[in-house]
Amino acid sequence: MLILLCGFLISLTTHRALAIEPNEILVIANGNNPAFVRIARHYCKKRGVPEKNILKLDLKPELTDDISRSDYEKLVARPVRAKLADPNFSDTIKCLLTVYGVPFRVGPREMLGDEQKNLGPLGDMVRGKMKELKEVVGQLEVLTGTKCEVLHAADNKPSVKKVMRELDSYVEESYSKIEAMEDDPEKTRHLRKWLGLYSNIYGRSKTRQAAKSKAGLAFRLTPAAQKEIKESMKLFERARERKWGFEKRIQGGFYRKLETVAGLGGLLLRLDADIGNIKGTETGASVDSELSMVMFDDYELYRHQPNELKDRLFWTDTTTIMVSRLDGPGEDIAAALVDKAVLAEQNGLKGIACIDSGYSKKKKNALYVEYDQSLHQTASLLAEHTQMKVVHEQTAGLFAPGTCPNTALYCGWYSLKRYVDAFDFACGAVGFHIASWEAVNLRDPQSTQWCPAMLSDGITATMGAVAEPYLAAFPKPDRFFGQLINGKCLAEAFYRTKPYNSWQMLLIGDPLYTPFKRVN
Numbered sequence: 001m002l003i004l005l006c007g008f009l010i011s012l013t014t015h016r017a018l019a020i021e022p023n024e025i026l027v028i029a030n031g032n033n034p035a036f037v038r039i040a041r042h043y044c045k046k047r048g049v050p051e052k053n054i055l056k057l058d059l060k061p062e063l064t065d066d067i068s069r070s071d072y073e074k075l076v077a078r079p080v081r082a083k084l085a086d087p088n089f090s091d092t093i094k095c096l097l098t099v100y101g102v103p104f105r106v107g108p109r110e111m112l113g114d115e116q117k118n119l120g121p122l123g124d125m126v127r128g129k130m131k132e133l134k135e136v137v138g139q140l141e142v143l144t145g146t147k148c149e150v151l152h153a154a155d156n157k158p159s160v161k162k163v164m165r166e167l168d169s170y171v172e173e174s175y176s177k178i179e180a181m182e183d184d185p186e187k188t189r190h191l192r193k194w195l196g197l198y199s200n201i202y203g204r205s206k207t208r209q210a211a212k213s214k215a216g217l218a219f220r221l222t223p224a225a226q227k228e229i230k231e232s233m234k235l236f237e238r239a240r241e242r243k244w245g246f247e248k249r250i251q252g253g254f255y256r257k258l259e260t261v262a263g264l265g266g267l268l269l270r271l272d273a274d275i276g277n278i279k280g281t282e283t284g285a286s287v288d289s290e291l292s293m294v295m296f297d298d299y300e301l302y303r304h305q306p307n308e309l310k311d312r313l314f315w316t317d318t319t320t321i322m323v324s325r326l327d328g329p330g331e332d333i334a335a336a337l338v339d340k341a342v343l344a345e346q347n348g349l350k351g352i353a354c355i356d357s358g359y360s361k362k363k364k365n366a367l368y369v370e371y372d373q374s375l376h377q378t379a380s381l382l383a384e385h386t387q388m389k390v391v392h393e394q395t396a397g398l399f400a401p402g403t404c405p406n407t408a409l410y411c412g413w414y415s416l417k418r419y420v421d422a423f424d425f426a427c428g429a430v431g432f433h434i435a436s437w438e439a440v441n442l443r444d445p446q447s448t449q450w451c452p453a454m455l456s457d458g459i460t461a462t463m464g465a466v467a468e469p470y471l472a473a474f475p476k477p478d479r480f481f482g483q484l485i486n487g488k489c490l491a492e493a494f495y496r497t498k499p500y501n502s503w504q505m506l507l508i509g510d511p512l513y514t515p516f517k518r519v520n
Helices: 002-018 034-047 069-085 113-144 160-179 184-202 204-213 223-241 246-251 254-279 287-291 331-347 366-385 450-456 477-485 490-497
Strands: 025-030 054-057 095-099 322-326 352-356 390-393 404-412 423-433 462-465 505-508
Touching: 025 034, 025 069, 034 054, 034 095, 034 331, 054 069, 069 287, 095 287, 113 160, 113 184, 113 246, 113 254, 160 184, 160 254, 184 204, 184 254, 204 223, 204 254, 223 254, 246 254, 287 322, 287 505, 322 331, 322 490, 331 423, 352 366, 366 390, 366 404, 366 477, 404 477, 423 450, 450 462, 477 490, 490 505
Parallel strands: 025 054, 025 095, 095 322, 322 505, 352 390, 352 404, 404 423, 423 462
Antiparallel strands: 462 505
8 A cells, every 4th residue: 555655655656746737838839920920929829928038049030940050059059058057047937938949950060070080990890890890691691591681782882881781681580480490400501501600690698688589599608608798798898987988999809899799780870870970971960959958958959869868767967948930831830730639638639539550561671570569569559548449550551641530649651751631630630640851841841751751641640860860769659659648748748758869850840739538
């Protein structure tokens, strides 16, 4: 009984501590265009946010999607930090709301000039290790009699990421082919050989995990191998703590140790990432995702940073700020997002839930399977914990045009930049489509990307990426919708479940919108 009471009190305390109040929102507007400021004032009036909580930025008066890294720092981040440091706002703002007129994409940083000398040695390592990888995969091709097409394309030099992405599927398919063999002794010999090659590609730790999940495989690490892994992990931790540069990593054996733990594939991915880091590739982000870390001290601008709010019970002693956006293909659409949210809260969110799984049947990759399972769990969750009718499309196809009337909740994938007009969205509808680049042209009314198209079709809240985010950047659907039906507002549900900040995702909608309000 005492345990149950403690659990209830923790839940209650956490709910109250994290709930966003109107005075805890800072609304960020383009101060040089009256139309954009009107949207900010409209939001404040609808939600009871004090007008002193509007920050007017000194931006170009015309609508601009992109902002350079230097202008972001000078014209956006610096004024926001100053506002948050004001004694009237310090420690009170939990959420930022950017509105139509504020750029939504920030450009990359410049090349790390003092690290350019390391591009040659790192590039040489990539070429050498790619050659070794091809030799290992060649043995796998002989073993199974099938070609790994990505390594044989004529006049083609695929990126490391593409090679590893397609190689993952090839390795799994090669295992399935061996597993289907009828001659048991021959199959056993092939499986042992396959496991050894797998270890060369993915390293000892991952091989041990794979062996546990495969029928008839055994893989044990010798005491010497276990000792080597432990020593490698200590070296990695030392490199992280002491912030080793790329030259120190080369000289200090970092990359050699990494190959023993993560295999040729893991090493190649890390080398590719380090080269990209020096060059400044993949250092752009959505403005909102960058703003969530605006109060952090200096952090690495390469790819993403972990979202410290994800899966966290208590949000005390955190620096991250939640960020949402009122935006879309036109001022009226952007301003109406709060109107529809308020109306749905007053009348209750009504309609059907449409869940579209099945894409992993086309893309047989472990992470794709994981997200497909999450979509299945979402359908079950909504059926069990809401009064909505749940329509679950489970084939490799998508909902056909016009087949989802009165849609209140939606999640599905993967029609890249090709919106399928299956939906008649209910007032207050929340939904997102798992695919890359679906918010690149957020303000284009003619765009076939999912974010602008769904906003034009009347959805009230959604999310998407302004550049390639990679699948793991999306919140797991069952976790996100689970937070919503548990009474969390839109911004909290997003930040409790999104994996990364300083990256490509953005949330579109009223941050206070709570489609499943709890009655205390």
